[in-house]
Amino acid sequence: MSRTSLGAAAASGPPWFLVFVLGLMLLRLVYAGQVELAPQEAYYWQYARHLDLSYLDHPPLCAWWMALSMRLLGNTELAVRLPAILSSTLLSGVLYSLGARLYSPAAGVLAALAANATVLFGLGAVVMTPDVPLVLCWTAALRVLCELVLPDGQGPGRFAWRWYLLGLLCGLALLSKYTAALLPLQVLATALVTRRGREALRTPHPYLACVLMLAVFSPVLAWNHAHGWASFAFQTTSRARTVDGFHGFLVGRYLGLQAVAVGPLLYLALWLTAPVLARQAWRGDARARLLAFASLPGLALFTLVSPLHWVKMNWVAPAYIGLMVAAAAGACALRERRAVRAYAALSVGVGAVLMVGMYLMPLCPWIPFRERDNLVSGWRELAEAVQRHRGATGLPAPAVVGWGYKTASELAFYLPDRPETRSDAALGGSGLAYDFWRDPADPEGDAIIVADQRQPLRDAATRLGAHCAAVTELPSVTVHRGPRTVTTFSLWSCQHARPPRQVAARGLPAVSEGAR
Structure with missing residues (x-):
């Protein structure tokens, strides 16, 4: 395959692939318009409603893209x-281009088909999360890196523009998710073990590209500086505090979820x-070195962490890109x-x-599924029930508090007036990004409190007693996927809800987050 631009390389695939x-x-x-939002999507929609330079638990690019689409x-x-x-x-186009550039058009097609036939990338194609821009920028960065460090690469180009494009892509990846911190380290490692990469490190362009990367990432730095480095603390020390030793069952969960x-x-x-791939890289294959550094450190890191901390399904996504290309090349x-x-064929077929x-699953109730894990059914049904209670109280309508950011976000989206819902912070807990969206000194008012039995409000009597002048338990709401029960929500009417600061000032008990 001739060395072409990224877009031209994608378009040069077989016509049936483009049609596919x-x-x-x-x-x-x-x-996309037929299925209710997953809780994470609703949460990031709340990000987009509260546009900022960054957020507590993620950088802002997902929210920025979503806000543009909503506009x-x-x-x-x-x-x-x-x-x-x-x-x-x-x-799909960039992945094809990467495989075709490194090995053959057939390898590029197989890698792209395999990715689309997975739950991770195929379902991620309609569920908007920070992983979406992360994986796209990560893959595009690898494609640019090919031309910079491979023996037959086109080089940096006029004014070394490819180095600056690489810096931009690394910055956008960091603006997507903190996992992208691995990407510039892997780029540096690849440059150090390739002759052309070492030659480039003796020029100013890679370092100026790093400056560009940091400039793109600077909104996150500015937000953290203004908020006491809250996001960095959340991703490091807060997560470290959840580690309480080796747990074998977490390894099984990790392997099962990844499978x-x-x-x-x-x-x-x-x-x-x-x-x-590691053996080929050790023997000096430049292509293998590029893919190995792009994949193996991340795979090793999350595998080593898996006995100590729950590794979520999507965390490993960028590490699979290089491995998929290498596996496709091997199969070809x-x-x-x-x-x-x-x-x-069977691998792609089973994944598909x-x-x-x-x-x-959300559209066909006859498909078997563990309903506790069904997070995209029943939110409209819940919102209708909550709205009936809001309408019965007269005006002004009571505030809505979702115990857990997932419930709070879904109700914010599906209630007809799309109110500013509150989360755990309204009841003395931690509401993640919600803590930055509402003044805890808000005046007293009535509220409807909603808790999902999958994330129950275990200390309801103590917590509601501390934060409400009077509490009335409302009929619970059971939501469904067809005839199947998904979950049940508990509801309470809270009269004259007291803001958390007022609760603390009165010396009323504040129940710790660990009680959840």
Whole structure:
């Protein structure tokens, strides 16, 4: 394949591949408006309603993209998800370009198909989270890095523009999610172990690219400086405090979730690819070194952390990009072997079945699913019930408090007037980003408090007694997926809710977050 620009490389794939990618995009656009928001999406929608330089638990790029989409399409599910759909379409093209540039067009096509046939990337194509811009920028950065460090790369270009494009992409990745802190370190490691990379480090351009990266990331630094470095503390010391020793069951959960995320057969193939890629890198293959540094440190890090801390399904996503390209290249190199072709087809097929099943689960109640883990059904049903209680109290309507940011965010989106809901901080707990959106000294008023049995308000009597002049328990609300029960929500009417500062001033008990 001739060395071409990123966009031209994506377009040079087989025509059926382009039709496939555009067809997927259209299907996802239709699907996006049919399914209720996942709690994380509703939470990031709240980010977008409270635009800022950054937020407690994530950098701002996801919210910025979402806010732009909402400005065009309004407060709809499609508007929330449009950035994810467009990003996933671009990711398919960039992933194809990366595989084709390093190995062959066939490897690029297989890598892109495999990614789209996973729950992690396929479902992530319609669920807008910070991982969406992170993975796109990460993959694009690897594609640019190919031209900078590989022996047959095009080099930095006029005015060394590729180094500055790389710096921009690393900055945007950092502006997406803190996991991207691994990316510039991996770029540096790749430069150090390649001849062209070492030569480039003797010029000013990589260092000026780092300055550009930090400039792009500067909104996060400015926000943290203004808020006592709260986000950095949350991601480091706060998470470290949750580690309480080795837990074998967490390893099983980690491996099981990752097997579901990419499909069990593909997951096994990626693990088998890892030592092969490491061996090729050790022997001096520049392509293998680039992919190994892009994938293996992240995979090793999260695997080592898994016995100590719950590693969520999506955290490992960037580490799979390089491994997928390497695995696709290996399968293409051995395509004459019938067993290899069969395993590759089966890996993609099994992943696709899991992914399609996850797509259809909210729409088809007959698909078996552990309803406790069903986070996209019943929110409209809950909002209708809460609105009836709000309407019965007259004006002004009581405030709405969701115990847990998930419930608070979903109610903010699905209640008809889209009110400024409150979260745990209204009851003396920690509301994550909600703590920065509302003054804890708000005046007294009535409130309806809602708690999901999946995240129950265990100390309700003590906590509500401390924060409400009077409490009336309301009928609970059970929500459904078709005839199946998803979960039940407990509701209370809180008269003259006291702000947390007032509760502390009166010497009333403040129940710790650990009671949840």
